[in-house]
Amino acid sequence: MSELHVPKTEKARKRNIDLEVEEPILQQRTADGYLQHPYGGVPAAHSALDEARQSDAKGVAKSLLLSIGWLDRLLSLFIILAMILGVIIGEFAPNAKPNLDARTFKGVPVSLTVPLITMMWPILTAVKYERFPDLFQTRRIWYQLAISLFLNWIIGPFLMLGAAWATLPDLAEYRIGVVMVGLARCIAMVMIWVKIARGDSDTCAIIVIVNSLLQMVLYAPMALWFINVISGDHTFHLDYPKTATAVGIYMGIPLAAGIVTRLSLLYLVGEARLKKFLVYFQPLSLVSLLCVIIVIFASQAKQILHNLGPVFRTIAPLALYFALMWTFTFALIWFLSVRFGKEEWGYQMAVVQAFVAGSNNFELAIAVAVATYGADAKQTLATTIGPLVEVPVLLTLSWIALVIGRRMRWDVAISRQQARRATKEVHRNA
Structure with a gap:
């Protein structure tokens, strides 16, 4: 599996937020080529098509049809x-x-x-x-x-x-x-x-x-x-x-x-x-x-x-x-x-x-x-x-x-707010 290090965000540094994503996170790719979410959420994509999918609800709907x-x-x-x-x-x-x-x-x-x-x-x-x-x-x-x-x-x-x-x-x-x-x-x-x-x-x-x-x-x-x-x-x-x-x-x-x-x-x-x-x-x-x-x-x-x-x-x-x-x-x-x-x-x-x-x-x-x-x-x-x-x-x-x-938390150790911040960071670095 290929790996990717996701750096911590500058915004999180300034706020001194205790997030796991502030430390370098070792991400693995799934069998389908997506980047695994550190907290078990929606895997990140890395193609131009999937970047559009991650932008907003409208982008999801449009790229959903294009992906099949x-x-x-x-x-x-x-x-x-x-x-x-x-x-x-x-x-x-x-x-x-x-x-x-x-x-x-x-x-x-x-x-x-x-x-x-x-x-x-x-x-x-x-x-x-x-x-x-x-x-x-x-x-x-x-x-x-x-x-x-x-x-x-x-x-x-x-x-x-x-x-x-x-x-x-x-x-x-x-x-x-x-x-x-x-x-x-x-x-x-x-x-x-x-x-x-x-x-x-x-x-x-x-x-x-x-x-x-x-x-x-x-x-x-x-x-x-x-x-x-x-x-x-x-x-x-x-x-x-x-x-x-x-x-x-x-x-x-x-x-x-x-x-x-x-x-x-x-x-x-x-x-x-x-x-x-x-x-x-x-x-x-x-x-x-x-x-x-x-x-x-x-x-x-x-x-x-x-x-x-x-x-x-x-x-x-x-x-x-x-x-x-x-x-x-x-x-x-x-x-x-x-x-x-x-x-x-x-x-x-x-x-x-x-x-x-x-x-x-x-x-x-x-x-x-x-x-x-x-x-x-x-x-x-x-x-x-x-x-x-x-x-x-x-x-x-x-x-x-x-x-x-993307709006739900999928792990026991984090809050919903932390999960959303981690999701944004992972998708930004995908």
Whole structure:
């Protein structure tokens, strides 16, 4: 890691303020190239782009959009256009649905099976599996895994269940789709949000992999429990073998493909060329997601046009869940950081935990809904609304994290005023 000494400020010298930053502070760079904050706050950037991000709230918002690729920036627009295109195809091309459903694999049309798998493959290829042995030797990662399991597999699903019942008490099919989304813990877009908000990418990657493995085991029995037992929706029976098979296919295959692809290329061509490969490979996820949405909306065009009210009502529980879960988790990690210190917690861990807990794996929820209920079911339609809501909400929360993170203290030994002064000094010398 490269190092940087941050000198004490002249202003602090004159005031004779007892600040740790008055002494030379040895700063290390994070795995993403940022300069670590001495008190566990928002890491400092050193590029011209990130200097604008650190100037004020307006600069944060502007550079937030510039820091992600144009494909990700326009994701919400692309999703809306894909939905409209799908509805147009389904309404004005009467032979589209029979042709799309002509060939199936395990009860799912091949037109959906292929993109459902390929949209997960690039994302799981980008995970840095080779760093895991070193990371698992630290105490911090075990703390993060423990609290992540609690938030993602206990708090999250029940919060989504409550939000679904509170907002959709009279729409059982759509409610089931929302519950299925709540059970699918995030492994996809969360890597983008964590990067934007300057969280710890390595820790996030490990949590993502653990969630992936747990979903292969827990998703099916939890879906049965939440839908058939807790919700009491026996009319909409979820078959365990069918659900488990769907999870294995649409999670296991891309996970195995991602591991093999990354490690093989890392060995054959090296890390530099692997990064270049990922730049061209990752857009496949977006293209595949859009294909899935087009096919599903083409299959459900008539239902959508005759049920616009329920479709828009489905947005409410999803938006409510994102906001509440993210806020609760971010505040919880801040409390732990102030109570026990930045070494095991801090701002970067708050970002990782908040975005992992506050978002969901819509790809898996869509895949299981299609395999269980069919592409033209209302449950499946509800799961496809998720990406449309997630992108603008979590992009906004990325901006909020950067803004409020600089105004909060993240260590036990300092005051809020000291933390702000240290933040200004570190960013000035970045």
